[in-house]
Ligand SMILES: [Zn+2]
């Protein structure tokens with residue numbers, strides 16, 4: 279299995295996962311043109327995608343899904359709530375497959391294990407993706423974690439984990455108060471302390487890579503996230519990096 283994050287942050291998210299001849303994209307919050315530029319850097323052909331999974335209806339996750347799906351005839355998978363909230367009922371020429379956030383499903387050689395997450399969307403979910411013994415967790419856009427989430431994302435070989443904001447920087451930045459409350463709230467985004475705490479619990483000898491993700495441009499700093507990842511993972515063999523908004527990561531082999 280291999281994966282790469284093509285974009286990460288509040289202006290657009292997309293992660294590609296490939297194993298055993300099957301490839302999927304999780305979210306597409308950027309234009310097809312931008313996505314294609316990033317994909318070409320990775321030597322990845324978007325027309326070969328077997329599916330687009332949508333975690334929830336926020337624009338930074340769903341904005342480019344319709345155009346991409348129409349361009350290549352790619353089937354889309356999302357929960358009923360996401361489908362309704364994103365207006366995909368009315369989309370023509372797109373194959374939409376409704377998934378349950380509680381039920382495991384398969385796409386080609388990949389097994390998808392969704393987990394509901396506390397976030398201010400209609401029916402949001404995040405995913406563990408498996409192929410044989412390989413196991414990747416993608417977990418962003420959650421206001422807090424739960425015991426179920428801790429269990430669901432345990433034993434991963436690689437994790438893409440939200441480090442959205444630093445509480446201090448969030449309340450200092452120029453966002454309106456209502457936006458700050460939303461981001462910091464229980465249905466908002468994971469802050470650096472929450473992410474470090476969860477990572478401390480999830481780290482294991484199986485975990486090869488951690489990618490810090492969905493880092494806020496205004497309420498966080500890449501160097502802060504790097505420092506935290508280095509701290510939490512200092513006594514382990516796990517490698518780590520931070521996914522950014524304006525460039526794709528390299529491929530990571532799981
Ligand atoms: Zn988001």
Ligand SMILES: [Zn+2]
Pocket residue numbers: 334336397399419
């Ligand atoms: Zn969101």
